Structures are given as C-alpha cells and as structure tokens.
Amino acid sequence: MEVQGLVKDYGPVRAVAGLDLTVARGELVAVLGPNGAGKTTTLEVIEGLRRPDAGTVRVLGESPAQARGRVGVQLQEGALYADLTCAETLHFFARCYGVEAEPDPLLDMVGLEGLGERRTERLSGGQKRRLQIALALCNNPELIILDEPTTGLDPLSRRRTWELVRRLHADGRTILLTTHYIEEAEALAERVVIVDRGTVIDEGSPAALVQGLGTTVTVTVTAPAAAGLDRLPGVISAQHDGERWRLSAAAVGPLLAALTANLGASGLRDVWVQGPTLEDVFLARTGRRIEGGPHPGEEG
Ligand SMILES: Nc1ncnc2c1ncn2[C@@H]1O[C@H](COP(=O)(O)OP(=O)(O)OP(=O)(O)O)[C@@H](O)[C@H]1O
Numbered sequence: 001m002e003v004q005g006l007v008k009d010y011g012p013v014r015a016v017a018g019l020d021l022t023v024a025r026g027e028l029v030a031v032l033g034p035n036g037a038g039k040t041t042t043l044e045v046i047e048g049l050r051r052p053d054a055g056t057v058r059v060l061g062e063s064p065a066q067a068r069g070r071v072g073v074q075l076q077e078g079a080l081y082a083d084l085t086c087a088e089t090l091h092f093f094a095r096c097y098g099v100e101a102e103p104d105p106l107l108d109m110v111g112l113e114g115l116g117e118r119r120t121e122r123l124s125g126g127q128k129r130r131l132q133i134a135l136a137l138c139n140n141p142e143l144i145i146l147d148e149p150t151t152g153l154d155p156l157s158r159r160r161t162w163e164l165v166r167r168l169h170a171d172g173r174t175i176l177l178t179t180h181y182i183e184e185a186e187a188l189a190e191r192v193v194i195v196d197r198g199t200v201i202d203e204g205s206p207a208a209l210v211q212g213l214g215t216t217v218t219v220t221v222t223a224p225a226a227a228g229l230d231r232l233p234g235v236i237s238a239q240h241d242g243e244r245w246r247l248s249a250a251a252v253g254p255l256l257a258a259l260t261a262n263l264g265a266s267g268l269r270d271v272w273v274q275g276p277t278l279e280d281v282f283l284a285r286t287g288r289r290i291e292g293g294p295h296p297g298e299e300g
Pocket residue numbers: 010013014015016033034035036037038039040041042076180
C-alpha cells in the first residue's frame with residue numbers, strides 16, 4: 001500500500017497535509033497520533049471512501065476503489081443494524097462483498113462466542129467494537145485496516161484484541177491500524193508511523209524510534225512548580241503540569257541523587273521511573289503530549 005503526498009481538506013480545514021505512508025505486504029503498521037491528526041481521514045482515503053484533494057494512493061497494486069473487495073475495514077464509528085443479530089450482520093456484510101460468511105468461527109475469533117443470535121442493539125459497547133472487527137474479517141481480506149480497534153475496550157478485551165491482531169499478522173495478512181494508545185503501538189506494531197497535524201513526523205520500529213532519542217530514562221515526580229528541576233545536573237528535558245514534573249536524563253542514578261539533594265529525602269514524592277516511550281518521541285518532535293489514552297498503569 002502506497003500513499004504519496006496525500007492532501008485532504010474539509011472546507012478550510014486541512015485534515016491531511018502532504019502525508020506519505022508505505023506498508024509492505026505482510027507488515028503490521030500502527031499509525032499513532034493525537035486526536036485530529038488526520039488518521040481516520042487518511043484511512044478513509046485508502047479505503048476508497050473519500051477522494052484525495054492531491055497525492056496518489058495505491059492499494060494492493062490497484063486504486064482504492066478497485067481494491068475494496070480485498071480489504072477488510074473496521075471504521076472508527078461504524079454503524080450496526082439494531083434489528084439484525086450478530087450472525088445476520090456478518091452474513092449481510094459478507095454478501096455485500098459477494099461472499100458467504102461463516103459467523104461462528106468469526107465470532108469465536110473476536111471473543112463473541114455464543115452470541116450469533118443476539119441482536120446488535122443488545123450488545124455492550126465493547127462487544128459492538130469486537131463485532132466490527134469480525135466484520136472487517138468477513139471477506140477474508142489480504143489487507144486489514146482497523147481504526148482504533150481497542151478504544152472503549154476493557155483491559156482484558158484489549159489484550160485479547162492484540163492477540164487476535166498478532167494471529168492475523170502471523171497468518172500473513174497485512175495490517176494497518178490507528179491508535180492513540182502509546183503502549184498499544186509499542187506492543188503490537190513492527191513499524192510505527194507517528195502523525196501530527198496531517199503529516200508524518202517520524203517512523204520506525206518502536207525500539208529504533210525510542211533509541212533515536214538518546215535519553216534512557218524518564219522520571220516523573222511531584223515537586224513545587226517553582227522548584228526549577230529543569231536546572232538539575234543531567235536533565236536533558238523537563239516539562240511540568242502544575243506540580244507534576246517529567247524529567248528526561250541519560251541515567252537514573254545521578255538524577256535521583258540530584259533530586260534527593262534538591263528536594264530532601266522526605267520531599268521526594270510520587271516518584272515514577274520509566275524507560276523512554278513513544279510518548280517521549282512525540283514530545284521531543286512536537287513539544288506536546290499525545291492525549292486521549294489512559295496510561296497503562298491508570299486503567300485498572
Ligand atoms: N467530516 C468532516 N468535516 C469537517 N472536518 C472534519 C471531518 N472529519 C474530520 N474533520 C477534521 O479533520 C481533522 C482530522 O480529523 P481525523 O478524524 O482524520 O483525525 P484523527 O487523527 O482520526 O482523530 P481521532 O484520534 O480523534 O480519531 C480534524 O481537524 C477534524 O476536526
């Protein structure tokens with residue numbers, strides 16, 4: 001799949017501003033970016049649902065419209081027919097592709113076993129999302145496009161969805177997904193494409209992106225906003241939101257020693273040490289954080 005110089009405007013809003021994105025056959029690529037970065041718009045052009053204002057898009061060697069039958073799509077906000085059961089919904093979508101669905105294996109695959117006869121209006125939000133993923137598989141696609149496949153899922157369902165995505169990938173399918181969950185991109189993707197304001201700001205394997213930063217540790221600590229922690233020896237970058245400081249440094253020992261000296265042992269509160277993440281990559285490139293996703297430690 002190859003996108004070059006993609007531009008898409010909604011009236012005065014430039015949603016995609018010259019975006020390049022290539023996905024090789026069999027790759028698993030995550031597009032990571034904050035709300036409004038242009039992820040969904042880009043996918044919708046690739047899916048043949050929107051016309052680009054400029055740029056070229058080739059999907060499986062064809063135009064997006066020609067390739068549609070070979071692509072499975074889970075929309076960020078796909079609608080379901082309330083009166084249809086899960087099995088009927090799968091049959092209906094499969095027939096739109098001119099094929100027959102086998103609902104039971106598809107429902108098993110997404111963790112909805114036994115719910116074939118349930119009407120979609122009686123599914124929970126997370127179950128609806130999983131049915132949407134099953135719909136993306138009903139035409140046995142070569143390329144699977146998932147727009148935020150785990151948003152709204154509980155932590156266990158999220159892990160199960162990751163396993164499903166990994167299985168589909170191991171099965172030889174090409175997968176392009178979006179997320180604003182840092183840990184999801186890190187856990188799943190071979191290659192992460194970070195987008196912001198309609199363009200790609202960096203890309204690579206999660207490990208390579210993080211190594212490229214040169215920092216090795218981030219310490220988050222509670223201290224007065226006026227503490228001036230950005231001036232501590234060894235601090236490479238520092239941000240604070242009120243009393244919550246986030247410091248990057250090359251090594252953890254000297255930084256903790258400097259913090260203890262500065263704040264006093266009893267003043268050292270709520271210390272959290274972590275290796276660099278894709279959040280730090282985004283921060284380094286844009287000066288902002290990716291919003292929207294809870295931190296893994298905060299969700300239960
Ligand atoms: N149908 C539309 N009409 C007008 N503007 C739109 C429309 N859809 C999206 N936009 C705008 O285009 C920009 C990109 O939106 P898009 O939905 O592609 O972002 P996104 O990266 O998918 O965000 P999110 O993480 O919130 O899903 C945003 O500024 C958004 O407000």
